[in-house]
Amino acid sequence: MHLFYxxxxxxxxxxxxxxxxxxxxxxxxxxxxxxxxxxxxxxxGNRYLAVITSADARRCQFRxxxxxTTPPRPFSVRICVAPTKNLDRIEWFVEKAVEVGIERISFxxxxxxxxxxxxLERLEKIAVAAMKQSLQSYLPQLDEAVPFSELIKTVDxxxxxxxxxxxxxxxxxxxxxxxxxxxxxxxxxxxxxxPEGDFAEKEIQQAIAAGFQMVTLGTNRLRTExxxxxxxxxxxxxxx
Amino acid sequence: MHLFYxxxxxxxxxxxxxxxxxxxxxxxxxxxxxxxxxxxxxxxGNRYLAVITSADARRCQFRxxxxxTTPPRPFSVRICVAPTKNLDRIEWFVEKAVEVGIERISFxxxxxxxxxxxxLERLEKIAVAAMKQSLQSYLPQLDEAVPFSELIKTVDxxxxxxxxxxxxxxxxxxxxxxxxxxxxxxxxxxxxxxPEGDFAEKEIQQAIAAGFQMVTLGTNRLRTExxxxxxxxxxxxxxx
Numbered sequence: 001m002h003l004f005y006x007x008x009x010x011x012x013x014x015x016x017x018x019x020x021x022x023x024x025x026x027x028x029x030x031x032x033x034x035x036x037x038x039x040x041x042x043x044x045g046n047r048y049l050a051v052i053t054s055a056d057a058r059r060c061q062f063r064x065x066x067x068x069t070t071p072p073r074p075f076s077v078r079i080c081v082a083p084t085k086n087l088d089r090i091e092w093f094v095e096k097a098v099e100v101g102i103e104r105i106s107f108x109x110x111x112x113x114x115x116x117x118x119x120l121e122r123l124e125k126i127a128v129a130a131m132k133q134s135l136q137s138y139l140p141q142l143d144e145a146v147p148f149s150e151l152i153k154t155v156d157x158x159x160x161x162x163x164x165x166x167x168x169x170x171x172x173x174x175x176x177x178x179x180x181x182x183x184x185x186x187x188x189x190x191x192x193x194x195p196e197g198d199f200a201e202k203e204i205q206q207a208i209a210a211g212f213q214m215v216t217l218g219t220n221r222l223r224t225e226x227x228x229x230x231x232x233x234x235x236x237x238x239x240x
Numbered sequence: 241m242h243l244f245y246x247x248x249x250x251x252x253x254x255x256x257x258x259x260x261x262x263x264x265x266x267x268x269x270x271x272x273x274x275x276x277x278x279x280x281x282x283x284x285g286n287r288y289l290a291v292i293t294s295a296d297a298r299r300c301q302f303r304x305x306x307x308x309t310t311p312p313r314p315f316s317v318r319i320c321v322a323p324t325k326n327l328d329r330i331e332w333f334v335e336k337a338v339e340v341g342i343e344r345i346s347f348x349x350x351x352x353x354x355x356x357x358x359x360l361e362r363l364e365k366i367a368v369a370a371m372k373q374s375l376q377s378y379l380p381q382l383d384e385a386v387p388f389s390e391l392i393k394t395v396d397x398x399x400x401x402x403x404x405x406x407x408x409x410x411x412x413x414x415x416x417x418x419x420x421x422x423x424x425x426x427x428x429x430x431x432x433x434x435p436e437g438d439f440a441e442k443e444i445q446q447a448i449a450a451g452f453q454m455v456t457l458g459t460n461r462l463r464t465e466x467x468x469x470x471x472x473x474x475x476x477x478x479x480x
Contacts, residue, residue, distance in 0.1 A: 100466065134460040178480050180477055218480070
């Protein structure tokens with residue numbers, strides 16, 4: 001099955017066009033032609049079973065034959081992460097998080113962030129590719145990077161966690177608990193993942209004041225992008 | 241804290257040397273000198289608190305002041321995976337799996353494998369770097385790639401699973417169950433992850449005959465390396 005992405009598709013019987021990159025992929029790479037069936041998602045849970053009606057490699061036309069709506073997951077995962085110094089690592093996180101399932105990714109600049117600029121365009125393409133690759137019908141929301149204090153104000157999820165690096169200095173009984181022990185199923189979750197230099201003490205206090213609970217993701221010291229994916233995976237498993 | 245890797249380190253009071261790459265890293269990059277404290281792991285659970293006694297960037301000498309032994313985890317995770325066509329993806333898997341915690345990674349060539357050669361040298365370096373980065377004392381075992389039928393014979397773990405791509409053709413009640421529903425805590429686990437073209441039917445039958453249970457890792461179609469990491473993460477969470 002080949003899944004394409006086209007936002008704003010109309011109802012059964014109508015015709016529409018694939019975007020240029022998808023048109024080229026369909027006609028040139030996959031060598032599809034008139035009459036071939038394709039699947040198209042609008043990224044909002046609607047899947048269209050369609051038939052190619054014009055095999056134009058720049059503007060492939062299709063007619064919608066049937067439509068199928070996937071309900072959203074009964075829980076939602078939002079990961080807020082400080083972009084890594086090395087862009088590859090955050091791109092990798094976006095690809096993997098979308099593959100395994102996530103609703104929203106928000107970026108922020110923390111006090112210890114080395115990276116101060118993040119362009120979403122490439123990340124959005126990666127997210128679309130991962131959604132198609134993993135055969136999902138929802139495109140996760142990606143938010144422009146904002147300063148940490150602004151990010152905190154946008155949070156409306158009930159289950160709020162801030163992941164902290166495991167510390168060698170704290171005795172075990174003072175350490176934050178593992179996310180797996182405190183998150184409860186079918187929630188709306190948000191997890192904050194700090195930059196390579198971790199959160200500043202002031203940021204942790206801001207988060208706690210905003211109702212966030214400090215958690216760990218295990219005893220290993222995880223890189224930023226690994227921690228972000230681990231939190232996402234853990235919340236997904238909790239809801240299997 | 242700076243953690244170095246040196247297999248075969250001796251007892252308290254003795255001196256030893258860091259390997260060339262670690263020596264350069266310690267002296268040139270981190271600018272450590274005589275009297276500075278370092279941590280050294282032998283990759284077998286032993287952590288040595290040491291002091292630099294000669295700041296040679298090619299052969300840094302240290303004296304062991306104290307030693308600490310970490311017990312192995314009360315469970316073990318072994319992932320057997322077919323190398324991906326694109327080497328980056330399998331390198332990424334090794335880095336991430338070591339970071340989050342794994343005991344053993346075995347590679348195999350399946351009937352549908354596109355890649356037929358895999359050199360371990362670079363992967364071993366990545367594993368060492370990830371162990372140090374995540375501050376662990378155990379270096380996971382990496383096994384040379386062998387044909388699938390040979391791999392099956394090397395399995396002695398009790399909890400055996402073969403991950404299968406979600407199928408659109410099977411009705412829900414015929415689909416394999418999720419790994420999260422059948423694996424039980426504190427086990428010795430092994431999970432087989434197929435190549436991009438999935439397992440051949442014959443391979444699935446071989447695995448089932450060898451006591452493997454078919455499982456899924458969710459409803460999304462995961463890439464090989466994503467599936468491999470997801471299985472690893474899931475078994476880790478099961479044991480939190």
